[in-house]
Structures are given as structure tokens and as C-alpha cells.
Amino acid sequence: MTDLRLDIHGVGKSFGGLEVLRDLDLAVRPGEFAAVIGPSGSGKSTLFNLVSGLDTPSTGDLLIDGEPADLRSGQVAYMPQKDLLFPWRTVLDNTALGLEAQGVRRREARRRAGELFGVFGLDGFQGSYPFQLSGGMRQRAALLRTVVLERPVLLLDEPFGALDSLTRTEMQLWLADMWQRYRWTVVLVTHDIREAVLLADTVHVLSPRPGTVIERIQVPLPRPRGIDDLTEPAFAAAERHVLGTLQGRLIP
Amino acid sequence: MTDLRLDIHGVGKSFGGLEVLRDLDLAVRPGEFAAVIGPSGSGKSTLFNLVSGLDTPSTGDLLIDGEPADLRSGQVAYMPQKDLLFPWRTVLDNTALGLEAQGVRRREARRRAGELFGVFGLDGFQGSYPFQLSGGMRQRAALLRTVVLERPVLLLDEPFGALDSLTRTEMQLWLADMWQRYRWTVVLVTHDIREAVLLADTVHVLSPRPGTVIERIQVPLPRPRGIDDLTEPAFAAAERHVLGTLQGRLIP
Amino acid sequence: MAEHQGQEQQEQQRRQRRQRRRKTVRRALTAVWPPVVLLAVVIAGWQVYTSAAGVDPATLPSPARVVAQGWANRTDLWDNTVPTLQETVLGFGVSFVAAWLVAILLDFSPAARRGMYPLLVASQTIPIVAVAPLLIIWFGFGLLPKMLVVTLTTFFPLAANLAAGFASTDREAMRLLRSLGAGRLRIFRLVRVPSAMPYFFAGLRVSITYAVVGAVFAEYAGAEKGLGIYMQAQKSAFRTDLVFAAVAVTAGLSIALFGATYLLQRLVMPWERALTEEDRS
Amino acid sequence: MAEHQGQEQQEQQRRQRRQRRRKTVRRALTAVWPPVVLLAVVIAGWQVYTSAAGVDPATLPSPARVVAQGWANRTDLWDNTVPTLQETVLGFGVSFVAAWLVAILLDFSPAARRGMYPLLVASQTIPIVAVAPLLIIWFGFGLLPKMLVVTLTTFFPLAANLAAGFASTDREAMRLLRSLGAGRLRIFRLVRVPSAMPYFFAGLRVSITYAVVGAVFAEYAGAEKGLGIYMQAQKSAFRTDLVFAAVAVTAGLSIALFGATYLLQRLVMPWERALTEEDRS
Amino acid sequence: GGSSSSADGSGGATRVTLALDWTPNTNHTGIYVAQQLGWFKKAGIDLKIVPYGSTAPETLIANHKADFGISYQEGITTARAAGQDITSVYAVTQKTDVTVAVRANRTDISSPKDLDGKTYAGFGAPYEKPLLQKVIQNAGGKGDFKEVTLNTSAYAALYAGKADFAMPEPTWEGLEAKLTGKPLKNFQLSDYGFPAIYSTVIASSDQYLAKNPAIAKKFLAAVNKGYEYAADNPDKAADLLIKANKSVLTNTELVKESEQLLAKDYYRAADNSIGGQSKERWQAFADFEFKAGLLSDANGKKLTKAPDASTFFTTKFLPGQ
Numbered sequence A, B: 001m002t003d004l005r006l007d008i009h010g011v012g013k014s015f016g017g018l019e020v021l022r023d024l025d026l027a028v029r030p031g032e033f034a035a036v037i038g039p040s041g042s043g044k045s046t047l048f049n050l051v052s053g054l055d056t057p058s059t060g061d062l063l064i065d066g067e068p069a070d071l072r073s074g075q076v077a078y079m080p081q082k083d084l085l086f087p088w089r090t091v092l093d094n095t096a097l098g099l100e101a102q103g104v105r106r107r108e109a110r111r112r113a114g115e116l117f118g119v120f121g122l123d124g125f126q127g128s129y130p131f132q133l134s135g136g137m138r139q140r141a142a143l144l145r146t147v148v149l150e151r152p153v154l155l156l157d158e159p160f161g162a163l164d165s166l167t168r169t170e171m172q173l174w175l176a177d178m179w180q181r182y183r184w185t186v187v188l189v190t191h192d193i194r195e196a197v198l199l200a201d202t203v204h205v206l207s208p209r210p211g212t213v214i215e216r217i218q219v220p221l222p223r224p225r226g227i228d229d230l231t232e233p234a235f236a237a238a239e240r241h242v243l244g245t246l247q248g249r250l251i252p
Numbered sequence C, D: 001m002a003e004h005q006g007q008e009q010q011e012q013q014r015r016q017r018r019q020r021r022r023k024t025v026r027r028a029l030t031a032v033w034p035p036v037v038l039l040a041v042v043i044a045g046w047q048v049y050t051s052a053a054g055v056d057p058a059t060l061p062s063p064a065r066v067v068a069q070g071w072a073n074r075t076d077l078w079d080n081t082v083p084t085l086q087e088t089v090l091g092f093g094v095s096f097v098a099a100w101l102v103a104i105l106l107d108f109s110p111a112a113r114r115g116m117y118p119l120l121v122a123s124q125t126i127p128i129v130a131v132a133p134l135l136i137i138w139f140g141f142g143l144l145p146k147m148l149v150v151t152l153t154t155f156f157p158l159a160a161n162l163a164a165g166f167a168s169t170d171r172e173a174m175r176l177l178r179s180l181g182a183g184r185l186r187i188f189r190l191v192r193v194p195s196a197m198p199y200f201f202a203g204l205r206v207s208i209t210y211a212v213v214g215a216v217f218a219e220y221a222g223a224e225k226g227l228g229i230y231m232q233a234q235k236s237a238f239r240t241d242l243v244f245a246a247v248a249v250t251a252g253l254s255i256a257l258f259g260a261t262y263l264l265q266r267l268v269m270p271w272e273r274a275l276t277e278e279d280r281s
Numbered sequence E: 001g002g003s004s005s006s007a008d009g010s011g012g013a014t015r016v017t018l019a020l021d022w023t024p025n026t027n028h029t030g031i032y033v034a035q036q037l038g039w040f041k042k043a044g045i046d047l048k049i050v051p052y053g054s055t056a057p058e059t060l061i062a063n064h065k066a067d068f069g070i071s072y073q074e075g076i077t078t079a080r081a082a083g084q085d086i087t088s089v090y091a092v093t094q095k096t097d098v099t100v101a102v103r104a105n106r107t108d109i110s111s112p113k114d115l116d117g118k119t120y121a122g123f124g125a126p127y128e129k130p131l132l133q134k135v136i137q138n139a140g141g142k143g144d145f146k147e148v149t150l151n152t153s154a155y156a157a158l159y160a161g162k163a164d165f166a167m168p169e170p171t172w173e174g175l176e177a178k179l180t181g182k183p184l185k186n187f188q189l190s191d192y193g194f195p196a197i198y199s200t201v202i203a204s205s206d207q208y209l210a211k212n213p214a215i216a217k218k219f220l221a222a223v224n225k226g227y228e229y230a231a232d233n234p235d236k237a238a239d240l241l242i243k244a245n246k247s248v249l250t251n252t253e254l255v256k257e258s259e260q261l262l263a264k265d266y267y268r269a270a271d272n273s274i275g276g277q278s279k280e281r282w283q284a285f286a287d288f289e290f291k292a293g294l295l296s297d298a299n300g301k302k303l304t305k306a307p308d309a310s311t312f313f314t315t316k317f318l319p320g321q
């Protein structure tokens, strides 16, 4: 079993009387890029909270490298759905927050975060405060704060939701590129089927609440992928498969 | 000129040294459905703040029915990009907030907001607090709070960004239906080209910052529109036109 | 095999239920015990010290003596508690209303804020000991000057915290309401007041803690009856034990009022409770 | 036509610049005038009343008399201000440090919170007037008992507000930091402390307002010198005017300290300033 | 003559307020005796006794917030010089009832001159320091000592050894110290060049006296009867005083002993009269204070000529006058 980086087994989670996840299985190999897609309210963010150790499952097990998921493992970098930028920190300080939280010295943290400002289209806003950013810029800052940690497992909850298609494609390609280079294990929650297929090795489709994995779709496209893959017939086929699963189950 | 509901003329806006909007023209007829699409940080939210009267332009004029845009006109219902649900109010009370803000009595406001809970997929969560909702549910609650106002002009800043494709399509069709029925004047900011084309009469494409309208694309599809229109050749053509404008200008 | 699993599940459920029950009991214990234990330790140490070192009870009476003598003089104590309590309640009531009115005024009018805030602060910086004789001269020995002192001492923490609370309102929430067409009054009621609630309660706790002390203090300037006069009389009679007994009554009243703020908070801020329960579970 | 437009634009720019300048001046005026005017009105009314009604200066001296006599006795006043100021600064310094330490302790340890908070509250509910003789007997007439009184009076608003501030931290921000791998200490430093800042300043303002009064008050229990002693002596000599002069000095010191909190806030919370400037523009 | 009609009861009685100078003690005996035995009521007076707070009775009287109050010659002299409306109407003690005292075990102090460099626990009155300086100087010392203002805690500080000397009353604190096993050593003011003073008096204001001469007379008649009773029946008077103040006067022995001492040496003058005051004594002390530069006017300016002390008191309202 230890050949799995992430091993989620029979996980259920309820809030009071509300059953959110039920008997969910999900396995991710080291260096694999997984996407999770599912209806709003199906428990995707809840699942991430469990994996990151912020919350505990009602039933089942979550293992990271064979160890129970725990906050202290230091394996997981989690970008939550809300940007949660701190109003009292400048954008640069906000993006350096994760490193500082791990004990990297402030100067060094700022330097490392600062290096990514160009790629993230935030140049010139280092000294601004979050309320001075647009929605998409806030999201990019939150993503920057997460990826700069360079942790082996990356949990991204709709990182590109607030971006226009062009910026989004840029960021997606950048992520694919980084993944190719560092071979992080990535789990990406998204509502964008195209995004899931473009980036992921496996797309896990969740049912409506109580959420459980109803389909696992392998994306047969070769690596490294690029913008050209969007026009491949295999791409379109995978997209249709995911859409079909989502619709088939939702509108019986 | 008074045959225009919304008449934005030569508007510019700067924050300190940062020029965000420049010489922007945008006109919307009564009962028209307009979409605004543009890169992240191009000033779309800023534009909405100007139209709703929350902020004042550095140059130019914004007229609503021939009158300068003003908070007190009571013509505009604005759904900001952030959901801004109040943590101390239950979901039902949050959705009733807009009506209460206008002076509708609490009971009546709750009744009217409550009627829409089914359509918005929020049934059963009336008594929950916002932190107990998923991201998509929060967004739907924020949208509900806005549309329940039934004001003549609706400004929607990425209302469906956090929704999965199915829920999103449902909400889009609901909105199209409502628009068909009440003939509100709608301005919709979106990053989703398909959404813009499906819903809007005119798609206004913004340039990168400083934002200005670089193209106005009329969508030639007949009304009322439905899910079947997605497969129309005219639909695909319009989509391509918008995408081309966005790309053509961005990657010269 | 299936049956075996069922048994296991049942066993697990039972275990969970037991754990939860144990948790509730433990939580109740941890809430009540620490202050009681700490207080007991302090009091025991004090008792041991005074008996062992043979301290003059006029310098520092033993707790046992304080309790015994306090009990023996309970009618006197009670007679003097009633007027103090009356002053406290009335004075604090006025303060409460005034703090809200003033904080609202300050919030609505920048001119009032700029003009009145410095004077409000100044009002707090007047040592009441110095003006107490004047209060007596102006208002006599009755309830009024004591009420005024209570109001003066409790007003500021409440008003200052309320003002800070109103000011802490999220800017974007304000904008939202403005865009929804709410007027200033309605914005105030719908966002500024709820936003100020945590500050309000922080201020209320500070303020209510001073209420009884303020009344006692006012009585020192001159009164016919009350715990303050009682303490002073007993002090001059070198009955430090009875002074301590009166102090204990004062503290008891204050702590009761302080505790009441938590009950009030539960009622007024139900969402906080939902959050805390979530965190606990 | 193009030239015409250019002229028009220039004209407009000039107009805007002029308007902005006028706005700045107006803002400065509106910030300074209201309290000055209000104070002037109050003082003028007081002056008129005392002269017109021919009030006995021992009952209520006129402001003119207070100023004149205060100035005539300035060396005495200053001699008595120095020790009071010393007690204030030292006592408040201790209080400040203690409030942080205790609030941090309370924040980190739920057991300490449950155990100590009630005792802290109790410590505030002890009327200092009642224990003042004991303070003298225990600690003598020196600086120490006064420092203690200042510490006791200023500690609670600060500690209580800090504790409330820490507790007000956004739950999701905490979770974020936890997920980023921050330990308790780092979470504390990175979110809880900044979140508590507005509460801290609300508490600081209440607390610092009480500092000088606390020192004056402590001197009443027993001292050689100080504004409290001076007031008492002048009161016994029926020199109400000099009592008022000393009260004015006390108020002046307090208001200066109060004003300093705003400077500190500007330094410590630069983001607030960015927000306010935004709102103004 | 207590046989006057008591038909008016308390409903028609005139309210009279009296402000105390200290917690109830034997200086107040006559008042409580008259109250306990119903003599005020019989005289048509509804007496309200205001306990001692931090507002001095002199202030309350001069501002007409109290009709009468317990005071002392030094206080009234200072107040009159400063233009306050206060007049002594009745002398409770005929012999100086205040001393300079140290704890008896202070072998290092055998005369006021040894008080140089020591700490005095005082009440914050302006005359204390110069008065004590005079005493020390008259005893051959420099008059250099440290003064701390302690209010009602002065004696506690003395007993606890935190202060070296204070000015207690031998009929109260002196006995109290002895009974609690910490006896004091007294230096009599008269031994160091001080004229005798009325250290406990009842005072009123000229305004009140002018408006209510009849009531003042009736009031003082009842008070006088009370002190006569105390002078003649110290033991019974002590019981009445204790009965009226059960919660503070818990040390019966102290009250009884004090009452005996007052009856023996203080209440009555050499001619056995009670309550009277002499112009000579008032003037002698006023002259003394003036010469010592202790008297200032309302603006704090030193008086340039000795005041006429005959206006500081009146015996007009005493029974039989």
C-alpha cells in the first residue's frame, strides 16, 4: 500500500445530521496529477479538509505515504477555495506567509515569493494591500502562496475559478510545466472539465451529496502536454466521458 | 439619448498612479442583456462599482435612464464578486438582507427570499450559517439575495464562477428564463465565453488594463434561448469571435 | 463475516457514544474546577500563612475569620448591600443607555466624533476623588451623586469599545449594503451593530466589572449607607475582617454581573455559539 | 478645436487641484476646530456662570481663577506632577507587559483561561479604597504601592480586550495557517496578534486613560508628594481653584497619553491607514 | 423640660442633619445619647446623622449641605481665615484632646526633638506640618521631618510601624492602642508652647443659625443634655452609644474606658460647666497661628493681621443663654 502517496479508503463525513461524504475511495500515486470534479456541495472542499488534516473523517482512513493524514506531516500544501488573504499584510507578505508559517526567515520568504510575481502576473502589486487587488489577482496571490511552499502534495481547490480564459490557460500551462519539472503529487478540484482533462492523469468524478467517487477516468494523452493537446481527438473524447458521467448520474 | 437605460461615456478611473479604466464607452438599451468579458484586472469590477454609484469615475459620465449613476436611484441591483454573506445571519436572513435593506419588513423579506430556495438548490439550508455552506452554495445565496430585489437593472459580477457545469447551466437557464419574463436590463461580468454568448444580446470585450471596450459582438441567436442553442453553428461562431478578440489583442 | 462486521460496527458505535459522554463530563469538570481549585489554593495558603505567622487580624485577617465575622454581621452587611446595589443598577443602566447613544452619535457625526471624543476622554481623566466633594455639594447625599459616579466610571469602556466596534465594520460589507439601497440608519442596524458586538461585549465586561466598585467608591465621598461607608467605618474601627467581608460581597456582586454578560452574549450572538460548537465537535 | 479642448482640460485640472487643496485645508480645520470650539464654549459658559451668579470660589472657582492661580503656583504643581508621572509611567509599563503576558497565557491555555480569568475579574472588583491602607502597611509609602495601583487599574481593560481580540481571530484564517504547517506560536504571531490589534488599541485607549487617574488615586491612600496629595492638601485648605488646576494637569497628561495611542496605531497598523486614505479620496 | 407636647411626632418634626468627622466614637456620645433617649424627637427635631466620608464636615457645613457637624478648633480657624461660612457652637471637649504620639517601644524617641528625620502620618490638613515643626523646634529640634498624607489610615500606619509618629486623640486612639497591646507614648502640645484648644466642637454655619435660631437652640439643648448625661453616667452613656452603633463599636472595653476618661477630664471645664467656649482660647490660638504664619485667605495669601476670633464661635445658642 505504501506505493500510494494518497490512500483514501471508505471515508465518510457528516456534519450533524448532514451526510456529506459516504464511503469514498481515492488513491493517488506519487507524482500523479489527479483531478476531482463534482457538483456544488458534493463535499470536495470537505474532502480536502480531511486530507490536509484540518478535519477528521467520521469513518474510514486517509493515509499519506502510509501514514494517517495529519497537520504535522508537512507533506501537504493546501490552497483553500476562499483566498483568505490577510488584510494587514501586503500582497508580497501575503504570498510569503506560507513560507513564514513553516519557519523560513522573513527576508528569504519574501525573496522566494517575490520571484514568482512575474509568472503570476502580479508584478507591481507587491506593496499593495489585498483590497486593492481584483478578484482574479487575489486568487493568483493565494495560489502563489501555496505553490511557493514546494511541498510534495499539492491540494488545489478551484485555483483558477476567478480567472479569464486566457490568464487561466497561462496559469494551467505554468502548473503543468511545474508539475512536469518537480513531479509533485497534485489533487485539483475544478468545475472546468477542460481543465481537468488537460492537466490530470486521472479525473475522479464525484456524485451529488453524499459525495462518493462514481467514476475514474484515465486521460490517455501523452506527457508533457501543451496547448496543442486541446485539439486532440482523445482530449475531446475524455471531455465527453467526464461530462457524460456528470450528466448521466445527475439527470437520470 | 434617453432611450438608453445605461449610457457610459468616456469613463476613466485611476487609483493613485494606476490607470484602470480609460475612455470606456458602453451603452445598454432597456431590457437588453449585456455581457462584459475581459482579462483579470482589466477593471470590470471597478466598472460595476462606478455604475452602482459606489465609486466615482475620474473622468467621463455614467447615466442611468439619463440620470447620473447614483446610489440612491434604487434602479440597480449589484451582486459583487465576493459573496459577502454576513457570518451573523442565517442563510435565509442573508438572502433576505437586500429586501430588508430597502425597507421591506423582515417577515415579508424572508418569505420572498425563501420562495427562491428551491430554484437555487439551497433548500434545507435556510437555518444554516454561511460557514456551513460550500463555495458554490455561498455564491448561489449571494445571487439569490440580488435577484430577489427585482430591480430594473441587474449587475452580476461572475455570478456562476464557483459552480460546476451542470449547476451552472441550470442557473444560467433559470436566469435566461427570468430575464425573458421580467425583461430586466442585465449586465453580466463573466470569464466564461459560452455563458456570455448563451445569455447576452451583446458581448462587450475589454482590453487589458487600462480597460476599454475593444469589441462589441452581437449574438444573432433568437429568443427565447435554451440548451439546444448551444449546438447551433451561429453559437459556435459567436464564441470563436469573442475568443479571437480576446486572444488577438492579448497575444499580438 | 458480515455478522462479524456488524458486531464490530456496533461495538465501535458504543465506544464512540461512551467517549462522547465522557468528553461532555470532562468538559464540564474542566470548566468549573480550575477557578475553584485555584481559589481554594489561594485561600488555603492565606489561611495557613495568617495562622502560622500569627498575623495581627487588623493587618490581615484569616479567611476563616472573615467568613465567620461576615456571617455574624450578615444583617448589617445586607443592609449596606442594598443601597450599593441600587446605585450600581441605576448608574449602570444610565451608563449603558448613554454609551449607546453617545457611541451612535459619534459614529454618525464625524463632527461630533472630533468634537466630543476628546472631551469624553477628558471626562475620564478627572480623578473622581478630587471632585467627589463637589458632587456631594451639588447633588447631596442621595442616590444621584453615586449613580453619577457609577455612570462616569462605567461609561467610557463601553462607549469607547462600541465606537471601535462600529468602526471595525468591514468596508466591503458596508459597500454591499449601500449598493443594496440601505440608508445610513439601516446600514447601521444591519451591519455596524452586529459587527460591533464582539467589541461591545469586551467593553461590557470591563465596564460592568467597574460598576459595583464605582458605587462603593462614590459612597466614600459621603453617604448614609452602603458598602463603601460600611468599609470605611470598619476600617476606622480596625475591623479589617469586616472590611474584607464587605470586599468579598463587592467582588461577589461584580462577578455575578460579569457572568451575566456571558449569558447575554449567548442570547445576542447565537452565530458565535454555532461556531464554537463546530470547533469543539 | 483641439486647442480649445486642451485649454478646457487645463482649466479643469487647475480647478481640480484647487479643489483638492481646499479640501485638505478644510479637513485639517474640521479635525482641530470642533473640540477646541466645544471646549471653549464649555469654559466660557462656566466663566459666565461663576461670575454672574457670584459663586463662592471654594464651591466652584471660575476658569480664569483656576488658570491664574494654577500659573501662580506652577512650581508647586510641577513638583507634584513629577512623582505622579513617574508612578504612571512605571505602573503602566508593568501593566502593559503583564497584560500581554497574561492575555497570551490565557490564549494558549484553556485551563489558565478557565482558572485565572475569574480571579482576574475578581482582582478588579476589589475596591482599592478598601485595600489602600493594607497596601501602605505592606509596601510603605514609596513608589511601589502606587505603581501597583496603576497596574491594577490599567491592567484589566488591556488584558480583557487583548483576550477578546485574540479570540476574534477568523476561524478560517487560523485553519489556513494550520494547513500551512504553522505551529501554535507561529499562528499566534502571524494571525492572532494582528487580528487582535484593533481590540488592543480600543483597550489601550481605555486603559491609558485610567493610568494617571490611578496614580492620583493611589496617592490618596498615602504619599509624600504627588498631584493626589496636592489636591487633598488644597481641598483641606479650601483652595478648590488649585484642586481644579491639579485636575487640569491630570487631564492634560491623560489626554497627551491618549493622543499618543493614535500615533502608535499609525505605526503598528499601516494597513488601516491605507484603507482610510482610500475611503477619503 | 421634656414634658412638651410630642403630638407633632416625626411627621411635623424639623429635619436637622449632622455630619460626623470620623466613625462614631465617644466624642459623639452626647448626640447619640440624646438620640437614643428620644430627646431630639421631643424637641421636634428629626436628626439625620451623616456618616464620615471623604468630604470634610467643614466643607459640608460651609456649603450648607449639613446643618451641623463635628469639627475642631484648628479646622475652623483655618476655614474662617479662608472665608468659609462656619462657626463653632458647642465645645465637646474642654481640654486639648490631641497629642503627638509615637509607639511606646520607641526608645530612640524621648522628646519631640527626636522626631527630626522621622515620618509623620497625617490627614492632609495644611496646618499639620507647621504645627509639628513648631512643636519640634520648641523641643529643641530642627523641625525637619517627612510628612505622608494617609487620611483615616494614619493610625494604622503608626501602629504597624510604617510611620514614626501621628496626632491621635488620647481618649480614643490612645486607648485603642493600649488595648490592642501597642501602647503609645504621648507628647502634650501644651508642653511645647501651644495654647489649649477645643479639639472637638460642634459647628454650624452663620447662614443656618441666622435662619433657624430656634431650632439651633433646641438642638443644642438636647445635645447638651446628652453630654451632661454622659458626663454623669459614663457607663450608661457608653451602652447607649454602643447600642446606636452596634456594627462599628464592637470593642466595649474601649468605649467604656474612653467614656470614663472623657467624663473625668474632658467634657467638663474646671468650673464644671459643659459645652462652653471662651473668647480667650479662640483668640489665643488664632494669634498663635497667625504669628506662625499658618493662616491664609481664600486666595492663599498670608493674612496680614491677626483675625478677630470672636466671630469664629458663638455661645448664643447654648441652653440658658
Ligand SMILES: Nc1ncnc2c1ncn2[C@@H]1O[C@H](COP(=O)(O)OP(=O)(O)OP(=O)(O)O)[C@@H](O)[C@H]1O
Pocket (backbone or CB within 6 Å): A015, A018, A020, A038, A039, A040, A041, A042, A043, A044, A045, A046, A047, A081, A209, B131, B132, B133, B134, B135, B136, B137, B162, B164, C278
Ligand atoms: N462546517 C460545516 N458545517 C456544516 N455543514 C457543512 C460544513 N462544511 C460544509 N458543510 C456542508 O457540506 C456540504 C459539502 O460542502 P463542501 O464545501 O465540501 O462542498 P463542495 O463540493 O466543495 O462544493 P462547491 O463546489 O460548491 O465548493 C455542503 O452541503 C455544506 O453545506
Ligand SMILES: Nc1ncnc2c1ncn2[C@@H]1O[C@H](COP(=O)(O)OP(=O)(O)OP(=O)(O)O)[C@@H](O)[C@H]1O
Pocket (backbone or CB within 6 Å): A131, A132, A133, A134, A135, A136, A137, A162, A163, A164, B015, B018, B020, B038, B039, B040, B041, B042, B043, B044, B045, B046, B047, B081, B209, D278
Ligand atoms: N481600491 C483599489 N485601490 C487600488 N487599486 C485597485 C482598487 N480596486 C481595484 N484596483 C486595481 O484595479 C485593477 C482592476 O481591478 P478590478 O477588480 O476592476 O479588475 P477585474 O476586471 O474585476 O478583474 P478580475 O476579473 O480579476 O476580478 C486591478 O489592477 C486592481 O489592482
Ligand SMILES: Cc1ncc(C[n+]2csc(CCO)c2C)c(N)n1
Pocket (backbone or CB within 6 Å): E021, E022, E025, E027, E072, E074, E098, E123, E167, E168, E169, E172, E173, E199
Ligand atoms: C476620634 C478621632 N480620631 C481622629 C480624628 C482625626 N482627626 C482629624 S482632625 C484631628 C485633629 C488634629 O489636630 C484629628 C485628630 C478624629 N476626627 N476623631
Ligand SMILES: [Mg+2]
Pocket (backbone or CB within 6 Å): A044, A045, A046, A081, A157, B134, B135, B136
Ligand atoms: Mg468547495
Ligand SMILES: [Mg+2]
Pocket (backbone or CB within 6 Å): A134, A135, A136, B044, B045, B046, B081, B157
Ligand atoms: Mg473583478
